Amino acid sequence: MPKCRAFFKTAEGLGAFFSKSTKRTRLLDDVVKRRLPRAAPTRWNSNSRLLQTISMHQNDLRAVFNVILENPDSWDNDTLMMAAGYDRWLSKASTCFLIGTFDGIFNETDALFRVLQNKVTDIEYCVARIRDTVSVIERMRLEFDSYYLRFEQKCGALGLTDGTDRHSARDERRHLFCNILDNISDQMKARFGHFDELAFLGLVDCAKFYEMSQHFDDTKLQSLSKYAKFFYFVRLKADLIGLYSSKTVRDECKSPGQLLNFLAEKDIVVTVPEATKLLQLVLTVPATTTSVEQSFSALKRLKTYSRNRMDQGRLSSLAVISIETERLLKLKEDKEDFYRKVTDVFVQKERRMDFIYK
Template structure:
């Protein structure tokens, strides 16, 4: 059975159609993989991300129009690999491949348009891009504020603009904050939440909305590792805590490096909780 499976796999891999599909998706993934890495980064420049999305979609469209050059490369690859096909049906096979090639790329293009159609609505994330506070202190970008119209009932835009201009001009903020999370922590630390209430609401919104699906994907990946057969009866609270520990491993490592007694303090808190068993050192 095992040898027959291997022979079946080898037969499939030795077919021209397999080479065709591999080369088709390779040309697509070469571009989409680069776009994936851009979107998975914690970038606040939505304009840059939108431009990369448009560039990727243009590349997919150019690939769709360039079937002839693609098919020439495919034939050269098949000759190199020793994959031959019936000369009599060569033209029919080419026409069928052209149809499939066009359909595959059209489907990818449609899916990308549907997925990223409203991506520009996240333009307001750039309002709290701490790396560009100096530039924004010189010229406030009202277009980014306009993308918040979806949340208009939650904001006083006049006060929000005033709050943001004040933050942009602060040397303390520009020197110490590199991300919205750091900025929010700084405002809390210095008890400034009531001073810039609209900016606080914007920061909370930005930190809640994920520009990409990376955080969601990480949670599902962690769940597969945690929710095993032996842990099937783990309650929701513990499962959630384990997932946070797994997803935020890098942050835990940094906490350990910055605070040598971090693990000991966590252990002490855990031991102090009411449990059915006593933790007694003998």
């Protein structure tokens, strides 16, 4: 949707406008007393925080740009041109309309975002929350009239106008409003349409072991059909029922990771081989994006200006070291000569400079 793409690009640029200059940031702190968060391309809710801040301080932001435009001798040409552009953008009723529209949508999607970012294994609850959120977004179409009334009141309070015919503008905005809701609803269905295939994660939800020991849910076992060639389902069910019935397991294990460690420490992995394979699968399925986003955060610190010519192999290795710092420190604790062995391997590689160390 071109209008929405242009809107978000401009909003992201507004956040970058202040962060790229300490002088602009200082003016923002003095007038607005609140900084604009940067929008991250990998995290949808960062747009939410940015738009909520713009919506809350729309008048104050225009005051910042007026200060810049009223003192042209104190600012460079780029700052003056961009300030004039952003001031015009914030003074448009169409901008206010999109801010309000997406703000209402984000109020619903942010709650879902927080649920899905948690390390939960209750997939049934997650699927229910997804369906509820989609239903709420679809019902928002029926609330356009009340939303538009609030929009007009806000435009009147802020003195915003586009100079267009009121009735034609209303019809056009109704059409845009419905298109936005339809687009987000369709995208969510496409993104989460196969989410219930992860129902097998509930088989190792340690918080429900006692409940599952009373009644085993075969439908969750059937969701493993995608991995059927790796499991012997009759043995897997027997292994799981045995774990569910163990009071020691229920008391000591609060997560799949703890359960797998418990099996390894007690040396009973061979006793429940199918359940062990299931735990390994569950712990490696990226059900949420949290672990993936860690790599982007690490990349920002690693791919600096002074390192912009490093090859892909070196960059990947540095990223792994940064992301897996906890495991690296554990290796150092468990194996005293770990760092020395790594250094020995490093200096043996062919390179243009010789490494001499003691």
